[in-house]
Amino acid sequence: MAACVIRRTLLSTVSKYNRKHAIRVLNVDLNSRQNPNRTRLSCSLFNVQQKRFMSSRPEGKVLETVGVFEAPKQQGKYETGQLFLHSVFGYRGIVLFPWHARLYDRDVTPTATESKPTEPPGAHRSKEVKGKTHTYYQVLIDTRDCPHISQRSQTEAVTFLANHDDSRALYAIPGLDYVSHEDILPYNSTDQVPIQHELFERFLQFNASKVPPFVPRDTLQAWQEKNHPWLELSDVHRETTENIRVTVIPFYMGMREAQNSHVYWWRYCIRLENMGEEVVQLRERHWRIFSLSGTLETVRGRGVVGREPVLSKEQPAFQYSSHVSLQAPSGHMWGTFQIERTDGSHFDVRIPPFSLESNKDDRAPPAGYTW
Numbered sequence: 001m002a003a004c005v006i007r008r009t010l011l012s013t014v015s016k017y018n019r020k021h022a023i024r025v026l027n028v029d030l031n032s033r034q035n036p037n038r039t040r041l042s043c044s045l046f047n048v049q050q051k052r053f054m055s056s057r058p059e060g061k062v063l064e065t066v067g068v069f070e071a072p073k074q075q076g077k078y079e080t081g082q083l084f085l086h087s088v089f090g091y092r093g094i095v096l097f098p099w100h101a102r103l104y105d106r107d108v109t110p111t112a113t114e115s116k117p118t119e120p121p122g123a124h125r126s127k128e129v130k131g132k133t134h135t136y137y138q139v140l141i142d143t144r145d146c147p148h149i150s151q152r153s154q155t156e157a158v159t160f161l162a163n164h165d166d167s168r169a170l171y172a173i174p175g176l177d178y179v180s181h182e183d184i185l186p187y188n189s190t191d192q193v194p195i196q197h198e199l200f201e202r203f204l205q206f207n208a209s210k211v212p213p214f215v216p217r218d219t220l221q222a223w224q225e226k227n228h229p230w231l232e233l234s235d236v237h238r239e240t241t242e243n244i245r246v247t248v249i250p251f252y253m254g255m256r257e258a259q260n261s262h263v264y265w266w267r268y269c270i271r272l273e274n275m276g277e278e279v280v281q282l283r284e285r286h287w288r289i290f291s292l293s294g295t296l297e298t299v300r301g302r303g304v305v306g307r308e309p310v311l312s313k314e315q316p317a318f319q320y321s322s323h324v325s326l327q328a329p330s331g332h333m334w335g336t337f338q339i340e341r342t343d344g345s346h347f348d349v350r351i352p353p354f355s356l357e358s359n360k361d362d363r364a365p366p367a368g369y370t371w
Helices: 002-013 019-025 218-231
Strands: 053-056 063-069 083-086 092-105 130-141 157-161 170-174 176-180 184-188 204-206 214-216 235-241 244-258 261-274 280-291 296-302 317-326 330-341 346-357
Touching: 092 176, 092 214, 092 218, 157 218, 157 244, 214 218, 218 244, 244 330, 244 346, 261 330, 261 346, 280 317, 280 346, 317 330
Parallel strands: 092 235
Antiparallel strands: 053 063, 063 184, 083 092, 083 184, 092 130, 130 176, 157 170, 204 214, 235 244, 235 346, 244 261, 261 317, 280 296, 280 330, 330 346
16 A cells, blocks of 8 residues: 555656655655765655655555665666666566667757658648657566556567467567656665565576666566567657657567458557646547558547546556558558546647668567577
8 A cells, every 4th residue: 555655656746757846755865965866855744764764564554675776867877777667657666678769749849950851741730840869668567566557558568470370369478568767766775685576586686786776687687688589679759749758669569461461560559648737538549550561540549448538637647559551561551639627628649750660670479589
């Protein structure tokens, strides 16, 4: 219970995704001159020791120490083995390795020399889009926290094409996620197994002489190299409409043969964030899917993945993943979400156009935990 409450505290404080504001509400002093690598945290809601933050045992009755907050990095990147809390979804996790993605932010006015993604004819509000390098991390999620992540559409997982004749079959590796650099609240722990996940001890081992003290095993590097084409995060697209920010990350999954034709598959992850004060609810989705073969498909429906999430100050974000297939090696997607205000009025939120590209290694995707 206490873990859920402190996660809700984090969520309520980051409704505008202002890191300084979030830390201030939790009474964390990031300007400690005695040790700039540690933060001081106390919270009147709990009997929390100074310089500690707390989680709960499964029965939710006894507080236990989890670790010590560290100052978030404003520059540089986090190393393999860094423990963290997700600043939006509140779960505990550990960094496996970084990805350097191109972030195309349609809210930023670019200069004439900056790169831009291509857009299909008819995409809404065509304009130059800034492309800059941004760091994301492949992470493991503590399985104890998954039941409490209510703002995600399903148990956290990364999906892959199954390695057999069924061209539509997917399998998932649970407890994997992609986390943006600014969403990480780092901490350290003296626990030699601080994260509960079936891959933790296969990928990492404790070494007290290292910082952070969880170092990669050879199996992690082998797994990363083997699965690189299907894990790689390369492009991120972002756009804000009336204080609702939509972020899209597409992933190429591979190609399969079906009925004497090639079928190309992608998964895409979408996050909606309410940057304002007004409570709103997602009601409908409207997609346009353009294929290199020349087809243009329109998809309309209620909600997303069977849900119509409410975005409020307390729970400002919702994230989900879905899949799309084309009988062509590339295409584009764009569209809108219909959002409803509390007074019953509606407005459309733009989904930024993004490319579906298959210029990756088309070898057969993996089939399970193989190294």
